Amino acid sequence: MPLDDQTPGQKPGEARQFKVVGTRPLRPDGIDKVTGRARFGADMSAPGMLIGRVLRSPHAHARIRSIDASKAEALEGVKAVVTRADFGAGDDDVADILDNCMAGEKALYDGHAVAAVAATSAAIARKALKLIDVDYETLPHVVDVDAAMKPDAPVLHEGLSDETVPDGVSQNVVHRVEFGHGDVEAGFAKADKVLERSFKTAATHQGYIEPHACLATMGTDGIADLWVCTQGHYMVRNTCAAILGIDQGKLRVTASEIGGGFGGKTTVFLEPVALALSRKANRPVKMTMTREEVLRATGPTSSTSIDVKIGMNKDGKITAASADLRYQGGAYQGSPADMGSMTAFAPYDLENVKTVGWDVVTNRPKAAAYRAPGAPMAAFAVESVVDELAKGFGLDPLDVRLKNAAREGTKSSYGPTFPAIGLEATLQAAKDHPHWKAPLGPNQGRGVACGFWFNFGGDTCVSLNITPDGTVTLSEGNPDIGGSRASMSMMAAEELGIPYDQVRTVIADTGALGQNEVTDGSRVTFAVGLATIKAARNAKKVLCERAAMVWGIDPEAVEWADGCARPAGDNAGKFPPMSLKEIAAIASNTGGPVAGHFEVNAEGAGVSFATHMVDTEVDPETGAVKVVRYTVFQDAGKAVHPAYVEGQFQGGAVQGIGWALNEEYIYGEDGRLQNPGFLDYRIPVASDLPMIDTVILEIPNPGHPYGVRGVGETSIVPPLAAIANSVSEAAGVRMTDLPMSPPKVLAAIQNG
């Protein structure tokens, strides 16, 4: 629906003066979280609760000939066993999700669920799993994206390729996509230099510290309740209902506090299984994953293989650019190769550009979204080549980026013409920052890189209720993943003209509000914030009407300012302002409780850009890389709670550092994951890192009443490239294979 973007009373182009937005109040869930009483997914129990556990395939690829659970079912304390036979066919829309939650004809990766039990204790459930006989016929497997594309590769699914896939490649290629404009060959012909490089990135996991967990209760009448850690409990409801063949309205899902998600909790894994076990046992069933299960069976991101070719003139102008991006998305279609293809060259104003993306399936866990899905790997490849060309001509890499930067009016590489965007502002801020001029020590290098992400909006509901004493409760439907309740309370307080501590925001269950899109796409502060502001405006309208009744004047003659209803002008009559508390106290006398609500599909989110700058030091004897200084420059539109915006910038940068330097899925010849634990899958720790400096730029988003842009995802796009550029400079050799772990860096140095 169209949204009136302007704040009432605000002239176009005039910067709004905020009272609450832009300050740094304490978060409303803070005390719960520092005292240990906040309840996360695994912290809930129910009377008579059973414990559910999953049996997982030890094979990378195997046909399931039969499953015999009779011995497990006979074990004392076992109350239910489910396999795929306990699920119906399900909708086509959820066929892959169901098959990922519980394997059908084939186990498609090491860790694929094949059966589950519910028992009176975890120990009995574990014992029962060992009593289930699965007869597997092992099949050849493939885990590498390039290998999986070859015509003779083992095929996961027959007939999956769609009409876009050319002949001569494996059926593992699901989809091919192409973007761009102009004539790249003509552009390359005009360049002073054309550079072509190939890159690889390993699969990494979102690495949230809280494993998946849920508590399901389902009766034979189909009425069910689910407590779950998720980025979207409405998505969980709809997906589970489709898988189990029940009505969405009968399944109430409550979101627990969520211990990190980063995209990995935007789908379901245990939830339909827990509900099926609960239905069969007619008891509540709690399920939690171990870390090993999280790594083996939940969504890592794609591993990729990317070729980039760029032509540049001596003055730094890019004449043409192309990329071929091959992303494996695990055992099912849907790798973010398309997003990589759209974002790869988005920071640049290019006359001739072409990207081709390939979605490929392999015998790995189904890739889930990970923070700006698909973009960081593409940016790594593109920004590395831009950097090498710039340095080859002896040019300043920031100047080269500024020279080619996308700006308002640029026809983007993925099609649309950009409106006002903040890329140049981040580049200029980087150039002006002391970090850019600071001296480097021995074996150190400095890298910069840009990144782009779309952001989106989606279905959103907010209900704002005014209590009899005039305080405000705000219900929204998006799990708070990084402090969003604070931001919502701030925006409601700003709009109503009342103090921040007069608003309490809660995450409502699926019974309380209409449909809400998942907490993803950096959408919450933008879309839920927008709905919050609109809900508050609706409440203000009612508040003004009530004051008008008391004063006996026309409601149109009343306006809301600084937390009070006031006569709009001298003609309206002279009445002392009525505060929110005063109107709330007489709500019952003037028509009933006062509330405002707003439901919207919040479309039209603004895009976002960032530039990162990093200094690294390479140990020439071991190949170990130390990050010594890091600065993030990103456009936030308007930072509602700057501390949490900084936190998003810092967190994204550090996840990128892990991706660039350490993290990788390592598979053996047998196709089994060799490092399913935090010891061997090493995410950054405090001693690996310096402080992460941040510069927040505020180029207002015209599609939001306060100018807010999503900030959560863009911050992971530039770091892989920025770090690679820095390490390449420090090591004196171009690094094209992530992660840049010590053995790889050492080998690169030694091989020159």
Add this chain to the structure above:
Amino acid sequence: MVRIWGSLTSATDGQADVEIEATTLKELLDGLSEKYPAIRPQLQRGVSVSIDGKIYNDSWFQPIKPDSEVVLLRRIVGG
């Protein structure tokens, strides 16, 4: 006038810019589907549409002005 991405041009006789009479997003998608049946599988898989630089996923009745820039995109996802 709607701009479509490269690999879809096989469905539009190689045209990257195609002419569809439409005043709303729904009219645009219906018009595309009618004029270029080969594009239907992609429309069914889901698309996003950029109208004057803003991205829309679902809103059928989002107005399209005669001079609007309209670009068909792969459906945007997020993490």
Add this chain to the structure above:
Amino acid sequence: MSQIHVTTKINGDTTEYLCDPEETLLDVLRDRLALTGAKEGCGTGDCGACSVTVDGRLVCSCLTLGAEADGCEIDTIEGMADGEKLHPLQQKFLEHAALQCGICTPGILVAAKSLLEKNPSPTEEEARYWLAGNLCRCTGYDKIIRAVMDAAEEMRRAS
């Protein structure tokens, strides 16, 4: 399989429980005593989300058996605040926005408290190495380290 009777002091209160011989202290705390502040992030001692102290020593409760706690004094995140008064570390974590999702926060607070008891004036590097056993995926540690350093300074001033 017979269970083991254990007598401990948890956050200053004498507590008795029965546990299985192979049951971890973390499972005892969470499943038998409803002290769910300590979290299981990995179960292998790599993430530190389950940090508690046993007789003043910082441990991963997922690597400690419930039976080992017999006769010991255990301190958990639930005992960190003094009634309504937050510990300075807890207060500084709020002020510095040193948590996003908050799942690692109990473990990091317990570990940081243990650090400041041993070393009231840690350097930034000492704080980073002490907390290297506590994984946080949201924050990049910047605000956590600032909160710990700020709390240390305030506690030094107060003592």
